[in-house]
Each structure stands twice: as structure tokens, then as C-alpha cells.
Amino acid sequence: MRIAIAGGSMAGLFSAALLRRAGHEVLVFERSRSGLEGRGAGLVAQEEVFVLLRTLGLDEVSRLGVVARERIALERSGAVIQRDPRPQMQVSWDHLYVAVRMLIDDEGYHLGQAVVAAGQDAKAAWLELGDGKHVEADLVIGADGIGSAVRRTMLPGDPGPTYAGYVAWRALVPEQLLPPSAADILSGRFAFFHMPGGQALGYTVAGAQGELEPGERRYNAVWYRRTVDLARTLTDTEGRTHPFSLAPGGVSAQARDALLVAARQLLPAAFADVFAAEPQPFAQAIFDMEAPRMADGRLALIGDAAFVARPHTAMGVAKAAGDAMALALAVERGWTPEARAAFEAERVQAGRAIVGYGRRLGASLA
Structure with a gap:
């Protein structure tokens, strides 16, 4: 499959690495012009992160930290x-980012390319970039964060964060x-x-x-x-x-x-x-945000484009890893209606649980 991913932070990177490993043509479009190195701090890795790193052959990353x-x-x-x-x-967030980023060549990871819209029909899906370019694909993945352009296309009536x-x-x-x-x-x-x-x-x-x-x-x-x-x-x-x-x-x-x-x-x-x-x-x-859907035809949402959990949970990267692995499995199964439904059911439930947990942890601060 030809797969276009909006957003090149953790959710987008994880998905790109897994899907390229499975033999798909993957293109990532990241709005930052200089890359994301140096922007992260530290994270408490959860089980999903360890599983993903083992799958990608990056076990050593999980052992490097303070x-x-x-x-x-x-x-x-x-x-x-x-x-x-x-x-x-x-x-180290930065070490994790760089290690996974190195699995994707520069021809597949495009910096300075903001996604402003997305769409689909019976034959293809596409991304519209800020410079006017139109990128077609068999599947478009919205990993473009809380202000996701892909989510706005897929869920036009959703109130958002x-x-x-x-x-x-x-x-x-x-x-x-x-x-x-x-x-x-x-x-x-x-x-x-x-x-x-x-x-x-x-x-x-x-x-x-x-x-x-x-x-x-x-x-x-x-x-x-x-x-x-x-x-x-x-x-x-x-x-x-x-x-x-x-x-x-x-x-x-x-x-x-x-x-x-x-x-x-x-x-x-x-x-x-x-x-x-x-x-x-x-x-x-x-912010809190819960998307009612994560898959619709040739469009999918993952990471903070779908669910935004408060930082107190320390589960944002784990959620991104879980989303990416479930999505890759659905693609491996042909992205059929049944595969899409299974992906969505699993990850919507997980996302709702994490967002609810974050609300409870932050209740005294609001």
C-alpha cells in the first residue's frame, strides 16, 4: 500500500517505521522545518513502548535514561x-525519537510540510499541503496532533478539544x-x-x-x-x-x-x-479530547489527533505506540471493514480510559 502520514512526531514515526518494515510505501509530512530533535525531555516508558521497540529491533533505547x-x-x-x-x-524522548527516525530515510520523511486538509473517495485518499501540493495514497493516517487537519475532514461536526x-x-x-x-x-x-x-x-x-x-x-x-x-x-x-x-x-x-x-x-x-x-x-x-471514531474508509486517526490525555498520566507516548501497533496490524489484515472495526474498537476504548484517568488526576487543578 501507499500510505501518507500527517505528522512526524511519535505516533507518526512509530506507524511509519512499522509500516515500512512490513513493506509498504510510506510518506511522512511534518510541519516543523528543522525536525523535532531537542524538543523532548524524558518519559516514563510503559509496556507498549517496550513492545514496539522490541518489534523494531531497538531494545537498547529502553535501557538508556536517567x-x-x-x-x-x-x-x-x-x-x-x-x-x-x-x-x-x-x-530520553530525544534518543527515542532519533532512533526511530533513523529507520526512515529522508525521501520518506518530509520536513516543512504542513498538512492543511485531507480527503477521500472510493478510489484513493489524499493530503493537501500548505504549499498547495496534493498527495494521493491508499491510506491516509492523521498523526498531526491536537489541531489535526485530518480529524477535521473525517469528523467535521466534532467539537474537538x-x-x-x-x-x-x-x-x-x-x-x-x-x-x-x-x-x-x-x-x-x-x-x-x-x-x-x-x-x-x-x-x-x-x-x-x-x-x-x-x-x-x-x-x-x-x-x-x-x-x-x-x-x-x-x-x-x-x-x-x-x-x-x-x-x-x-x-x-x-x-x-x-x-x-x-x-x-x-x-x-x-x-x-x-x-x-x-x-x-x-x-x-x-486539554481533553475524545474522538468518537478513529477510522473511516481510507482515513485513520492516531495519537493526539484522536485522544488527548493530560500529561499527568505519563501515557502519551505509550498511547501513540499502542495506536501504531494496532493500526499496523489492521493494515496487515488488509484494512478491511472488519480490520478497521477491530482497530477502532480496541483503541477508542484505550483512549477513553486514558483521558478519563487524566481527568481524575488533574481534577484538583481545574
């Missing part, structure tokens, strides 16, 4: 009020830039701070090139904050309002200053130091 020797909870003063001594490993009432402010800081007082508390630990209407957490992840040595790694911090004026929060340095997030470099100096003042007022000093060390914090609004 181990948090314990989980701790802080109070506002910075004192540790709870400890869990069980270690936990965060696999629902804002959950809070925003994740993020910092990803080279470990060597942390003040010693912050590093002493946070490095090598999975740390939490709970507050009314908010939560901060952080953990050490691999460096931008996969470095695992102390001092060469990065610290990943997230601060969930209730936010009523979402449009203002997601307005970038040039005055443009974004629907879902602001990438590094998009947050205005005024907004960053306000974030740092609030961090000093509300967070333990160690977490405030992390955000102070981050010159380009970025923001991700938290």
Missing part, C-alpha cells in the same frame, strides 16, 4: 516532607546552570510540590545529545497553574495568539518576568531557581 533514585515531595519552605525510595528511570482550565509552564535547563542549592535538592530525584490550584514537578533527563553523565544532563520542570485568560497567556512576542501552546522563544519578556515573580512568591526556592535559569520557558495549555 534514573531518579527517589521521589520526594517538598513543602513551600523547601523541606522534604515525603520520600519514596523506589528508583524510576526516565527514557476542551480546555481543562490550567496551563503547564515548562523549563528544560542544562544541569550545570542550576544553582548548587537547587541541584542539591532536585538532581537525581523526581520532585513534587502541591499547592491549591497548582502543582510543580521536575526530574533530571538526558542532555540534548543523549548525555547521561552528571553535569551534562538537563532538568525538566513543569508548573501547572490555573489560568482563566488563556488567549492572553498564549499570545507570543509578536502579538499572535496560539490555540494550544507557546514554543520556546514565544513567551514575551513581560510574561516571563511575571512568571518568575509568581514562582518566587509561590514555589519552593529550588523550583523557582529552575525557572529563573530558563531563558525561554514555554507554555502548554491542558
Whole structure:
């Protein structure tokens, strides 16, 4: 089959690698012009990720990560009020992305190609790209995230994502830039701070090139904050309002200053130091979304194009892996009506469960 995939992040990559391995012609179209390396932090790998990596012959990726020797909870003063001594490993998102990306040659992975629409008829499906190109395929897969153009085509009456009432402010800081007082508390630990209407957490992840040595790694911090004026929060340095997030470099100096003042007022000093060390914090609004369908004729949805679960679940990449493996199996079975129905039944149930779990975990933050 000739298969076109909208979106080249984890869900799209996983599907492309599995389908190419099965002998299909696969074309991936990713809107980013420079690639996605360096954008990820760490992830807690679930069983679906391990199975997928074994299938692709990439077992070693699951063994490369930073181990948090314990989980701790802080109070506002910075004192540790709870400890869990069980270690936990965060696999490098970047290392995982690069390892799978290397399975797809450059002729099959097209950067700077935003998908703006999709369609199908009895004979073929197609993607419309931002530069006006028309790409036909036997099957089109929407792995193009929360704002999916493929979903808009396949489910024109679906309301799409629902804002959950809070925003994740993020910092990803080279470990060597942390003040010693912050590093002493946070490095090598999975740390939490709970507050009314908010939560901060952080953990050490691999460096931008996969470095695992102390001092060469990065610290990943997230601060969930209730936010009523979402449009203002997601307005970038040039005055443009974004629907879902602001990438590094998009947050205005005024907004960053306000974030740092609030961090000093509300967070333990160690977490405030992390955000102070981050010159380009970025923001991700938290949404819920559940697609009623994941397959329709020659169109399919996977990953965040179908279900968006809150980050608290730590299951986004696992969900993408599960979707990709189920889709590849349905294609192996000929993408018949029966195969499509089985794929959809399995993954809609899984997606609904994960979204529901995320709502429960984030209930106190909304």
C-alpha cells in the first residue's frame, strides 16, 4: 500500500517505521522545518513502548535514561516532607525519537510540510499541503496532533478539544546552570510540590545529545497553574495568539518576568531557581479530547489527533505506540471493514480510559 502520514512526531514515526518494515510505501509530512530533535525531555516508558521497540529491533533505547533514585515531595519552605525510595528511570524522548527516525530515510520523511486538509473517495485518499501540493495514497493516517487537519475532514461536526482550565509552564535547563542549592535538592530525584490550584514537578533527563553523565544532563520542570485568560497567556512576542501552546522563544519578556515573580512568591526556592535559569520557558495549555471514531474508509486517526490525555498520566507516548501497533496490524489484515472495526474498537476504548484517568488526576487543578 501507499500510505501518507500527517505528522512526524511519535505516533507518526512509530506507524511509519512499522509500516515500512512490513513493506509498504510510506510518506511522512511534518510541519516543523528543522525536525523535532531537542524538543523532548524524558518519559516514563510503559509496556507498549517496550513492545514496539522490541518489534523494531531497538531494545537498547529502553535501557538508556536517567534514573531518579527517589521521589520526594517538598513543602513551600523547601523541606522534604515525603520520600519514596523506589528508583524510576526516565527514557530520553530525544534518543527515542532519533532512533526511530533513523529507520526512515529522508525521501520518506518530509520536513516543512504542513498538512492543511485531507480527503477521500472510493478510489484513493489524499493530503493537501500548505504549499498547495496534493498527495494521493491508499491510506491516509492523521498523526498531526491536537489541531489535526485530518480529524477535521473525517469528523467535521466534532467539537474537538476542551480546555481543562490550567496551563503547564515548562523549563528544560542544562544541569550545570542550576544553582548548587537547587541541584542539591532536585538532581537525581523526581520532585513534587502541591499547592491549591497548582502543582510543580521536575526530574533530571538526558542532555540534548543523549548525555547521561552528571553535569551534562538537563532538568525538566513543569508548573501547572490555573489560568482563566488563556488567549492572553498564549499570545507570543509578536502579538499572535496560539490555540494550544507557546514554543520556546514565544513567551514575551513581560510574561516571563511575571512568571518568575509568581514562582518566587509561590514555589519552593529550588523550583523557582529552575525557572529563573530558563531563558525561554514555554507554555502548554491542558486539554481533553475524545474522538468518537478513529477510522473511516481510507482515513485513520492516531495519537493526539484522536485522544488527548493530560500529561499527568505519563501515557502519551505509550498511547501513540499502542495506536501504531494496532493500526499496523489492521493494515496487515488488509484494512478491511472488519480490520478497521477491530482497530477502532480496541483503541477508542484505550483512549477513553486514558483521558478519563487524566481527568481524575488533574481534577484538583481545574
